Amino acid sequence: MNQQQILDQLKQNGNTHIKFAFADIDGILRGKVIHLKKFEAGLSQGYGFCDVVFGWDSQDQGYDNTSFTGWHTGYPDKPCRIDLSTFRTIPWQNDMPFFLADFSGEGNENVPCPRTLLKKIAAECEAMGFHPEFAQEFEWFNFSETSRSLEQKKFTNIEPLTQGMYGYSILRPSQQNSYYYDLVNLLTQFDIPIEGLHTETGPGVYEAAIIHDHVLAAADKAALLKNSVKEIASMYGIMASFMAKWSEKLPGCSGHIHQSLWSADKATNLFYDEADELNMSELMKHYVAGQLYCLPHLIPMYAPTVNSYKRLVEGAWAPTTITWGVDNRTTSLRVLNHAPEYTRLETRIPGADSNPYLALAASLASGLYGIKHKLPLALPPVSGNGYTHKSNGNIPGNLYEAAMTMKNSAIAKELFGSAFTEHFTNTRIWEWRQFSQHVTDWELKRYFEII
Template identity: 75%
Template structure:
């Protein structure tokens, strides 16, 4: 719907309030409900929003190491702007109209808005003559908890929704059929159609694949998916967690990104070549080579938390090496090229804790880097166990190492700009500093008595 159609819809349905939100640097939705009069008045000039939302972490603690905002600036308002193309209604909240916003446009040139970054890189892709088609899939754990009960337990030993492992179990999903089908049906009504939903290996864990779309719409859907799942789960007395690795002995939660480039009229998948032995076009080879080359320089964009790196361990269905393979789930990059309709690249590094805007922006920007520079693949596809192939290098072992590599990288600054790179890496270093201060249960158990 265009602007007039949306205004007509609001008037005809006697709607007095709308909700809008945007994603912060961690991918957390921040927003508010506003009166229809305020909504109409702000369509041209934007809606003032305190820029502290880019000056604090996921626990609302103010950074002391960033320049964009802080006590030194007085935390002024910045104009957030609603994207009317994102209009939908929330079926589990009385169908209140909902919009996604970002911080693009005048007055926001230095704001490190993830959606704005993706829009800029998407425009580069369009200018090169390609249509980027993306999708993200998620694994997440569900628990028989509420925020209150889990806090009372100090977040120790949360109770999974179901016991046992049971991947692809029809029994387990049928035992939670009210919740299971609420996800399927209400997400569809929320314009997030699910290609597939099933249990994964682990107690109470689900996996969902979102149907692919243009990269910006795909990222919008992925961001909204995570928040929507949590809200729907809450209505069923369930807590959903997209933490990358909540338990050492269980598999982690992935957020794999699927991607392909089409012709501008979307008629031809440019990643497919029937004549090539692997059915990969030269364009796809350059794209994959670009991601491999850039990966050590931009890893925190895929793996942004302390916990992300607990998932990236050998033998846990997550990559640890700079590798690529054809339909190989042990490599960082999995090429799927069996047909012209579905030829795509699956970037397997992102976890469920990734910010979809940043994960997709990174995948696209690094792939385009390979195309622009006509990079060639450094090796043949890995056959067998990709954990053993370290010929191209390995992923950084923790967030600090990855953030320092990115902060000092000219590649990262070329892909994302110096201002964004500086701000983002400083927020990741802050995250490491907060973690390093903590005295953990592990330390108490190990050192309290015996040392």
Template identity: 60%
Template structure:
């Protein structure tokens, strides 16, 4: 829809309000409802939005270690500009008009802390090189027969999975809760988040969805909206959906794999495919793979942003632990699929469902472009067999603290994303580790309370 068509729809929308949102550093959508009158004024200018959304963590606890904003600055407003290209109607909320926005500073410059702006900057860099990036993110997540109230009354312990048993790719289990299952597919399509597929995964109450590919910015918009939309649709069915990376030790974790390819400016030729090569991999694709392998240890917190993320990245749990690549192999960090002129792509399997899609996609693209710019040779051979046992190129950092230290000290991270963003993001991850480190866990109580 054009901006004029959007305005016309909103003016005639009887409830007289618009819903808007933007992503914080954790990938949580922070938003509000505004009147249609306020929206009309906003389209002609900017909307003030408190910068505290970049001054607190996922639990709204104010950071004490960041420089961007805080008590020292008084938490002033940032400018939020709505992007008409993100316009949607929310079908499970009476078709209310909805838009996403980008944050800017008081001078009108793109805010360096804004995840969507970070991605837009990387995409612009990609376009300047003559490439058009196409991406898609797929998600696994667990569903529970709980409400926020019931789960809180349980002390946030032992949520009841939606269905029992492991049942990957199960027709039976998708039929068991078919109203919810079909609502997801149908309502997401109406919300302009088309799915290529939706199925049960191995685990009690776990689903997996592959979002239809698109240009990189639209792919990230779809991904971040997907996570919130799934949660809201689940609420309608008395269900809680969780994208936590690993909710139980003895079950697989939840991935957020990113599929990606580079095309020419006209979107007519997939530049990752070369039919003159034995494996179909173009030189450009090889540089891109080499760039990701080289950069991964320097930017891992963008792919694994929480303390819990690293509980997923363990051996034998369908998530990678080594810096590896291979052709169609699900035990490595980069699964390479040079399947043809239309479908040749790379799947970055490090990414978890708990990521901020803007930052995960930006990290994949920036790292791949780094390999292209520096013409890094893919000298590391493809892994054959079990990637968990291939230590030829090293292992991924083992926890958030280790990964964040490496990112903070990395000149590569600063080259890819700028010193200001790296500083702010690393501060938020250091804060996350600090909050975890001072917490007393159930594991400690069971292990030490009596015997030690």
């Protein structure tokens, strides 16, 4: 639909307001509801939005270590632009018209907007003659809690929606039948088509896979899925959490990325080669080699929180080494190669807490780096336990180490520019500082009496 068709439809439907949102540096959707007249006027001029949304953290605390915006700039407005191609209606909110937005275009050259960054990487890919096809899948835990109950309980004795370890259960979803099928049906109506939804191992945990799409549309759907699941869950008195690791006693929550490059007409999967022993084309081998080479420089874009690294431990269904393998779930990169239409790479480092725009941008940019430089896939595939293959390096053990590596990385600056790399890594260092200043329950229990 073009601009006029959308406006005509909104007016014919009697819509007086629309909702729009964009993702901040943490992947959290920020936005507002505006009148149809303001929506129409802003289509040509943009919508002024306070740039504090890229100058504060997930708790709305302003960064003191970034230069993009702050008290020193007065937190001015930046022109936010709605992408009309993202038009959909929200079925659980009386079909409210909804759009995604970003901070692309003139005047926004230095705005650290995640969606704008991914658009730039996608354009580079298409200029090379490739169509990038992506999908991100998520695991998350569901709890019989609300934000009020958690605050009253001080985040202790949190009650999962169901009990016990019961992966791929038919029984557990039937016990929450209305919620389970509302997830499938409402998300699909909201143009987030669900390929599969099932329980994972753990009390109250679900996993959803989204049908693959162009990389930008895939990131849009991933970002919307996380927010939409929370909204739908809240209608049932349920809280959905996409934390990477909410309990050290349970598996973490992943946000794996599936990706392939196709011909510009989308007719041929360029990753597949029937003549190759592993059915991998030279293009795919360069792509995998690029990801392996760039991984140490980009980890915070896959694992952006302090909590992310609690998931990346041995024996917890998450990788710890810079490795690849064919259909191997213990490596960082998993190649799936059983048929031309399904041959793809799965990047397994991202957790459910990742910002989809940044995680997909990191995957695509690093794969393209391997193609541009024709990097050979010299590292052999791992067959067996990838946790024991440490010769090519390990994933950093905490956010500070990963952020400092990326901050000082020439590779990161080449892929994403110095301004974005500086701003993003400083926000991760800020996140580490907030954690480091906090006294945890673990410290109290360990040191209060005995030390």
